[in-house]
Amino acid sequence: MRPDPFNPDRTPIDRPYEPVGQNYPLYDAETQSWSFGDDPPEDQEAPRRPIRWGRWIARGAGAGIILLVLAIIWLAVTAPLSRSLQPPTPPSITLTADDGTPIARRGAIIGAPVDAAKLPAHVREAFMAIEDRRFYSHWGIDPRGILRAAWHNVGSGGVREGGSTITQQLAKNAFLDSDRTAGRKIREAMIAFWLEAWLTKDEILSRYLSNVYFGDNVYGITAAAKHYFGRTPDKLNIGQAAMLAGLVKAPSRLAPTSNLKGARARQAVVVAAMEDAGFLTKAEADAVQPQRVLASRPETLPSGTYFADWVLPEARDQAGEIKTEATVQTTLNPRLQRIAERTVRSAGLQQAQVALVAMRPDGRVVAMVGGKDYTKSPFNRATQARRQPGSAFKLFVYLAALRSGMTPDSTIEDEPVDIAGWKPRNSDGRYLGKITLRQAFARSSNVAAARLTQAVGVKAVIKAARDLGITTPIANEATIGLGTSTVSLLELTAAYAAIANESYPVTPHGLTEVRDKAWYQSLTDRKTGFSSAVHEGMLDLLSSSIKTGTGRQALLTVDAYGKTGTTQDSRDALFMGFARDLVVGVWVGNDDNKPNPGLSGGGVPARIWRAFMQSALDIPPVPAPVVQEEVDPDALANGMDEEAISTEVDPVGDIIQGMGLDMRMGEDGSITVGPGRRRPDRAGPPPEDRRPPDERDEEQ
Numbered sequence: 001m002r003p004d005p006f007n008p009d010r011t012p013i014d015r016p017y018e019p020v021g022q023n024y025p026l027y028d029a030e031t032q033s034w035s036f037g038d039d040p041p042e043d044q045e046a047p048r049r050p051i052r053w054g055r056w057i058a059r060g061a062g063a064g065i066i067l068l069v070l071a072i073i074w075l076a077v078t079a080p081l082s083r084s085l086q087p088p089t090p091p092s093i094t095l096t097a098d099d100g101t102p103i104a105r106r107g108a109i110i111g112a113p114v115d116a117a118k119l120p121a122h123v124r125e126a127f128m129a130i131e132d133r134r135f136y137s138h139w140g141i142d143p144r145g146i147l148r149a150a151w152h153n154v155g156s157g158g159v160r161e162g163g164s165t166i167t168q169q170l171a172k173n174a175f176l177d178s179d180r181t182a183g184r185k186i187r188e189a190m191i192a193f194w195l196e197a198w199l200t201k202d203e204i205l206s207r208y209l210s211n212v213y214f215g216d217n218v219y220g221i222t223a224a225a226k227h228y229f230g231r232t233p234d235k236l237n238i239g240q241a242a243m244l245a246g247l248v249k250a251p252s253r254l255a256p257t258s259n260l261k262g263a264r265a266r267q268a269v270v271v272a273a274m275e276d277a278g279f280l281t282k283a284e285a286d287a288v289q290p291q292r293v294l295a296s297r298p299e300t301l302p303s304g305t306y307f308a309d310w311v312l313p314e315a316r317d318q319a320g321e322i323k324t325e326a327t328v329q330t331t332l333n334p335r336l337q338r339i340a341e342r343t344v345r346s347a348g349l350q351q352a353q354v355a356l357v358a359m360r361p362d363g364r365v366v367a368m369v370g371g372k373d374y375t376k377s378p379f380n381r382a383t384q385a386r387r388q389p390g391s392a393f394k395l396f397v398y399l400a401a402l403r404s405g406m407t408p409d410s411t412i413e414d415e416p417v418d419i420a421g422w423k424p425r426n427s428d429g430r431y432l433g434k435i436t437l438r439q440a441f442a443r444s445s446n447v448a449a450a451r452l453t454q455a456v457g458v459k460a461v462i463k464a465a466r467d468l469g470i471t472t473p474i475a476n477e478a479t480i481g482l483g484t485s486t487v488s489l490l491e492l493t494a495a496y497a498a499i500a501n502e503s504y505p506v507t508p509h510g511l512t513e514v515r516d517k518a519w520y521q522s523l524t525d526r527k528t529g530f531s532s533a534v535h536e537g538m539l540d541l542l543s544s545s546i547k548t549g550t551g552r553q554a555l556l557t558v559d560a561y562g563k564t565g566t567t568q569d570s571r572d573a574l575f576m577g578f579a580r581d582l583v584v585g586v587w588v589g590n591d592d593n594k595p596n597p598g599l600s601g602g603g604v605p606a607r608i609w610r611a612f613m614q615s616a617l618d619i620p621p622v623p624a625p626v627v628q629e630e631v632d633p634d635a636l637a638n639g640m641d642e643e644a645i646s647t648e649v650d651p652v653g654d655i656i657q658g659m660g661l662d663m664r665m666g667e668d669g670s671i672t673v674g675p676g677r678r679r680p681d682r683a684g685p686p687p688e689d690r691r692p693p694d695e696r697d698e699e700q
Helices: 053-078 081-085 121-131 143-156 166-175 182-198 201-211 221-229 238-247 260-276 282-287 306-319 334-346 390-403 437-442 446-456 458-467 478-482 489-501 519-524 532-547 604-616 633-637
Strands: 025-028 033-036 093-096 102-106 326-329 353-359 365-369 411-414 433-436 560-566 572-579 582-589 654-658 661-665 671-675
Touching (some): 306 326, 334 365, 390 489, 390 532, 390 560, 437 446, 446 458, 446 478, 532 560, 572 604
Antiparallel strands (some): 093 102, 572 582, 654 661
C-alpha cells in the first residue's frame, strides 16, 4: 500500500528524522548549523563529533608523498648521481719544459675509475673489513654499526670509532662538506638512501674506491696503487690492499712515504679485521708481511713558480675539461732558466728586488724570474707589476721619428726646452747643442726625446707603442717620451722583441701549442713588417746605445742591441735588449717604490743582462778596453750607495788611488781612469763604480 503523502506521522523529507524522546542533534538548512531539539540537562554533556581517523591517515599519506617527491627533486638537483663519478678536487696538471722535463704540478693526482666487481676479492674485503663489514646487507645506513661504534666510544671514553657506512662516506666525499653538524648528517643519510636506491652495491663500491683520498695528494685506488707500489689495483697483494685500506682513516698522517711505521701498524689492524670478519683464515693472516713502498723518488715537483703561475691558466684552457692527470708542454728552457736564476743570485742584490724575462723573437718565453725568492714572495714582478719604464720607453719615440721620415743621422737640438710650462732637463746637466738622433739615443738625452715627441706628435708615439703591443694606459701628454706611463716588464720585452723579429706585434706566450684563433682575431692580429729603412734605423740606434752610450756595460762580443731606463730618484732601473735569438728584459727596484740612490739602467740591470747573455749564448766576455774618463762632478754627487745595493756581477781588478783619481788595472793589463770616490766617513778602500759618467744621463 502506498504511503499517504499527507500522513502527519511521516517525517518531512526536508527535515532530519527526530525520534521522540531522544536528544539527537538537528541540522538547520537555512543557517547551515547543528543544534539540539531540546536543551540537555545541565548535568549532561552534549555528545561529541566522532574523529574520522581514515581521513587523517589519507591526508598524512598525501603529505608524505608530496615531501618524498620534493626530496627526490632536491636530490636530483643538488646530488646528481654523476657527481659521485667526479673527483672531489681539481685533477692535477703537470707542466713540462720544452724538452719534456716536468717543471711544476698543480692540483691532485687522480686515478682512473675502477670496477669493484673486477678487483680481486681481497681488495674489496680489505676496505669492507675496516670500513663497513655489512656493506652488502644494509640499505645505506647500518644501525648495528652505529650502535657498535657508540658502545666502543663509550667504553674508550671518547670518539674512537665511526659508524658511517661506505655509502655514507661516498655521499660525504662527493656531495657534502666536512662540517660535523646534525644537518649535514641528516643530508648524508638522505643521500645515502638515494644512492642505494639508484645504484647497485658494486657501483657504489666502485665509485667509493675511485674517489677516496689516500694521502700525498693522491685520490682513487688506481693512483694510490701506482703511487705507492708501482702497480695496478688488480695486482695488489693482501698486504698492499690492507695498507691502502688502512690509509683511509688518516691519509695525511699515515702516508707510507712519510710514515712507513704508522702505515705498517695500520696494515696489521686491517689484516686482523679481515680475519675477524672471516675474510681471511688465521694462516692467511699470519702469512701477510709488512709491505714496502716504492723507493724515495726525486724531490716533489713544485706546485708553483713564477713561470708556472703565469702560464697555468692558459695551460688549463688548452687541456680543456680534464678528469685525470694532464700534461702540458711549455716553452720554458731548463738551461736558460737555471742561468737566469744563477745570474740573479750572483748579482748581490740586498734589499732591492729583481725581475728577468727572456724570450725568443717570436714571443716564446724561455726563462722568467719574478723576484729573488718565490717562497718568500710569489708576486711576479715580471708580469704583475706595473712600473714606469723610464728611458726604455724612448724606443717608441724614436720609432715614431723614423716613421715620420727621419734617420739616425737627422739632427735634433740637445738644449733646454719649455713645452707648455714643462721643462725637462738632462740629469747630468750637460747640453751638447745640435746632435744626431744616434747621439741623442745613445746618451739618452731627455730634452731631445721631449723635442722629438713634440715634433712627431704625442699620438704618433702612442701609436708606435700600441703597434708594438703595449696595452696599458698611456697618458696623452708630452711627458710620455720620458717613460712616465706604467708597463709590465713582460709587455715591454715583447715590444723590443718586435724589433728583433722585424714584425709586430709579438705576443708573449708560454705554451708550445697555441690554439687556433677565431676568424675575427686572425683578421686583427696579423703581423705587420717594418720598412727596411725604419728597421735598419732602429737597429742602428739600439746598437749605438750599447757601443757608445748609456748601455756600454751590456757590451758583448756579438752584435747586441739595447736601451737603458731609469726613473725619477732611481726608483726603477731597466735594461732591455737582444742579441742573436734572445730578447731579454731586466728590472731592478724596490717593491715599496722607495729610491735606490745611484741606481741606473746602465749599471746593475745592464750587468745582469750581460752576464745572462754571455752564459746563455756561450760567448766569451768582452776584453776590458783602455778608457779615458773625464772627471764629472755630477757623477760624484750621484754615487751608488753600496750598502743599499751591490752592483757587482763579475770580478774586478785592483784599484790604485791618488791625486783625486782612481785607476783600475784589469786582468788583461788595461787601465781605467776615473774620479776618486773615497768617502771620509769610511775606512778602507773605496767602493768601485765602473760606470762612466755618461751612463747617468737618465731622466730624473
